[in-house]
Amino acid sequence: MNFDLTDEQVQLQDAVQRWVDKSYTFDHYRATVKHGGFDRDNYAQLADLGLCGLLVAQDHGGLGMGPVEAMLVMQALGAGLVLEPLTHTFITSSVLARFAPSDLQARWLPGVASGETLAVLAWQERSSRYRPEKCEAKAAPSQQIYALTATKNIVQAGDQADAFIVPALLDGALALFWVESAASGVQTRGYLTQNGSRAADVTLNQTQATLITRDGLAALELAIDVGLAAACAQGVGLMDKTLRLTADYLNTRKQFGVAIGTFQALRHRMADMKMQLELARSMSYYATLKLGAPAAERRVALARAKVQLGQSMRFVGQQSVQLHGGIGVTDEYIGSHYFKHLTQLELSFGDTLHHLGEVSNRMGETAGVFA
């Protein structure tokens, strides 16, 4: 049992941090939002850093690293308000490696690792909310190739992606497919989302698709759990920075002739925010270190983690705005963007109440990190 990082892991995090500080400034972030919330060049830079191939095996041109490295990267990207959906690259890498036949892995993973292929998970539907088992998309077999008909909503960078990982019903059971965005029958409608990142509705009409796995529910659950772990890490990065911004502000801003950080009511609020951050960090570690556990254990762990993160992100975000006073509710101030990112993350891959229900349904007689 230890939570120390290796020297290589520290170097990785430092490298990503340096890139964020240098290349993903607040101005650059704002320009990207203005540009539509996604910039292929930003994504290419992530690829240059090796991050798109972080979880891809070396045989397929990746770095072959694991969940801890992914967590460190997402922390740094979270703290830097990075909009490009590396989370989905991690999902794609993980799902293909675990569930796709080896010839398909060899066909797709090198492009994923190099950043040439951006493939995102397209799973949410109007009536599915956060439930992976709820799906109306349908797949019809026609020889080796399948034809998919589906409407998927709020697909991250959906009108910029090169491919989608799409759950659809095949013979009444959930299966997972690979769909290229250039295929016929694909229509997208892109839009900004609340944190300035880009998403799209994606409709498929008799669109050609390749089967990844018939074990669709298990694969989709893994996809969501990888997404959850990434979201937790991103949340920790965001909250860490939020606390620093808020502390700086309290120590600078003067009212009644003194720094407002001397007032006990505000100091205690900061202590409560610190509590929420550290509980969240602890549960982000937990989520990351449970990603490799058997599915049932993994699912409970990730749900528990998101319950903690959801509560922490909401508290830290809201209180940061409150402690900043007027400046906190302006668009021009960087802190307000952290609040929006935190809010968006709570609603990603299942919100707090959804996962509380998961924890509640799966509760056993014992509980604890090892139970």
Place this chain on the structure above:
Amino acid sequence: MDLAFTPEEEQFRNEVRTWVCAHLPADIAHKVHHALRLTRDDQQRWAKILGAKGWLGFGWPTQFGGPGWSAIQKHLFEEECALAGAPRIVPFGPVMVAPVIMAFGTPEQQQRFLPGIASGEVWWSQGYSEPGSGSDLASVKCRAENFGDHYLVNGQKTWTTLGQYGEWIFCLVRTATDCKPQAGISFLLIDMKSPGVSVRPIVLLDGEPEVNEVFFDNVKVPVNNLIGEENKGWTYAKHLLSHERTNIADVNRSKRELERLKRIAKIEGVWDDLRFRDQIALLEVDVVALEMLVLRVLSAEKSGKNSLDIAGLLKIRGSEIQQRYAELMMLAAGPFALPLIHEAMDAGWQGDQVDGRVVGFPGDALHCAPLASSYFNLRKTTIYGGSNEVQRNIVAQTVLG
């Protein structure tokens, strides 16, 4: 990063588990698992069993006869004890005063006091708080005048937990007044059988005399009962408080009590009420998060780093969780938490004689008898050991400077 304990640590855990399982008296475990009243004898029996094994001073280094365990081993030991239903070790001797005697006492004092603490023979109490000195501990007034070979102690201590059983008490006493408050405090060991010491129980919300006032009226204390130097007691007290805080999260006990909450919720039928069960689920997340926080502190200690800036959070969170499980247990029992039958909290209570027949707890819900009492009792947790508001000041200091 790795969540799993090493094979050696797991083996250590198994050894402890096997031993505790074989040596913890069943009647005591029964009381702990059902929150029934523990007597002085129950506490002493378990303390002496541990003492005979050399584990009562489980945090002690080998040079003082302790097992010399690592932080993780100590954690595993406490976890196995808690889950098996062992009473919490009464900390005042082995956990609080002993480390001070080891660090600052003379070899003669170590010889004289440590064996009785290690064996569980001598019951120690803590004399810190006074009616006018709670959070502001440095303002203690209990006076000790130096008469060459002895001090004359006059004053009062309060909130002395289980002081009614105490044989010795370690006290912060005022030995100088013409200086900063912290610079005039000394650390004195006092035999509670000395003439002039009197103890008055204070009945708490739950009807139990768990704490006491201790009065000192011209009590003669030999000067060789002074620990370290005169007027340096504040330093020693801070050393002690750091020992008090590390295990104050009490996450192991909270895990055990969460299991009990689930059992109670099932018996009372609220397990199937999703509104209620979700509250248990929230607590389950809280407990896991606290355990992860504890493991992070342990991991930092293991790698010799300072225990981050999160140790101060443990007390706040741990105490809030203790209050929450007690609250949910009481709420689970609903109206059957309300009957106040003190005897029903004693093991083996069969019921009251009413009109020549034996009548049990209302609704035969005997397990509900201690729930409200526990709820009332545990309101203390956010107050003692440095109130949670004081703790927040400390945490805020780490964030804001």
